[in-house]
Amino acid sequence: EATMPAEGGKTDMERIGLFSEMEYITVGDKYVSRFDRPFNEAASKNKQMLPGGSKEMSDLQAGYFDPHFVRIFEGEGYVNMNQVRRQHMMQEAKKNLGKAFLPSSGDKKPYANITIGKQFSHSADFYDAPKENYKKENEEHHRLLKGTPFKLNLYPREYFDPNPYFTENPLPPIKKIEKKEPTGQHFKPSSPGKKAGGMKAGTFEPYPAHSADPYVVKLENQIVGKAVKIFHPPGGPKSRPVESIMTLNVR
Template identity: 55%
Template sequence: MPAEGKSDLERIGLFSEMGYVTIGDKYVSQYMRPFNEAASKNRQMLPGGSKTLSALQEGYFEPQFVRIFDGEAYSNPVQLRRRYRLAEAKKNLGKAFLPSNGDKLPCGKGTYYGTIGGPFTYFSAQLKARERYIPPGKNFYTNPGKKGTGYGYANLTIGEQYPHEADGYELEKLIAKKAREEHKRLVKGGPFKINLYPQDYFDVNPYFNDKPLPPVKKPPPEKPIAPPFIPSSPAKKVSLSYSYWKQRMNIQIFLVKSFACST
């Protein structure tokens, strides 16, 4: 295989299989690809730029304004509106109606002031005429009415007063108590118990003991503690008199003299 150029296998094409990914063209990066290559070759058409819509003729291809329809009549919308207003004004027979004294404002709710027809009798709040009301007669009285509702007071009803009958506060409990006492009176003995009744090997109460308890030991008598000594009166302060200071000065003089003699 030569160092440069194609090999025999590449030139002749024997023993080679076409690739499935590419056709063999070289890869060109997207940054190196030319954009609009025709714009950079040969001469280019340079127009004068875009023109905005205006009242001038330079934005059109014709040198003068040409009508689309040949022989079309010219119409002015302002003139047409003016003619319409004049034609409508001729229909008026006279001047506009103006009231003599202006509009009347209402002076309250429900008033007919300022209206054309005036008030209506159908909407009046006055009642219709009717016969005089005669109340029915009262019931006869055998005795003047007594004040109060009668609850909790005696001799306020028409008939006789009900007799008082005592009612026990706990009547059911009293009846049940009497029934139990009567039942106990009829019972001759206690419940029947046989000796073969099965019992547990151990007592139910583990702290149960048939032996009597020993006598309670009395605690030793406590030795009374002597109360602390409390003086009858507080300590007295010693006042330093003139004799004390004089004696102290004599001692100091004696010490000074003895020190001088020793030296």
């Protein structure tokens, strides 16, 4: 006879396991919804300790790390970097075992001819001596050269056309242009001719006299006669009155 299972237990048929096969998904645990689970179950069991009163905000100095209140302005740094550097320098200075090392002021330049021994001789050393020596050696080297370097016709050439202005032959000496000194005075043209008196307008002869030519009215007999035909262009087509189309159609 099967009995009813106790609270949270299994039935007799579930314990025997006859006519049943083990499930592949679960081991037989019952599904418990997450909504039915109690929240903070330990808070509702056994004895509980409830502190008295509610907490209030406090601005006492006990809630800060500094022993005294430090001012805080907007945009002000929390740490003074100059003070931190000075403190670091003071701590590093305590590690020194003695005084700071001060180098000597350098070699002293003695006065001449006041020592017991003989004064050392001084040899002159020109500033541009290496440059002058190289220049002399280079000139002597070019003086001993004879012609251009020997090259066969099969020596490698450049891919592009050679520079037509490049030559390996020694350049001729530069010709100095001799400046000829002027032998005489510069040519100065004469002044232009002056206009002679009497208003000749620059001519050799006197200005020709003006002949009086009074205005004379032409006479009638000098007018061309009627025998001479005067050209008259032919007349064009004459216009004639035309009656309006509106007058013909509208009565």
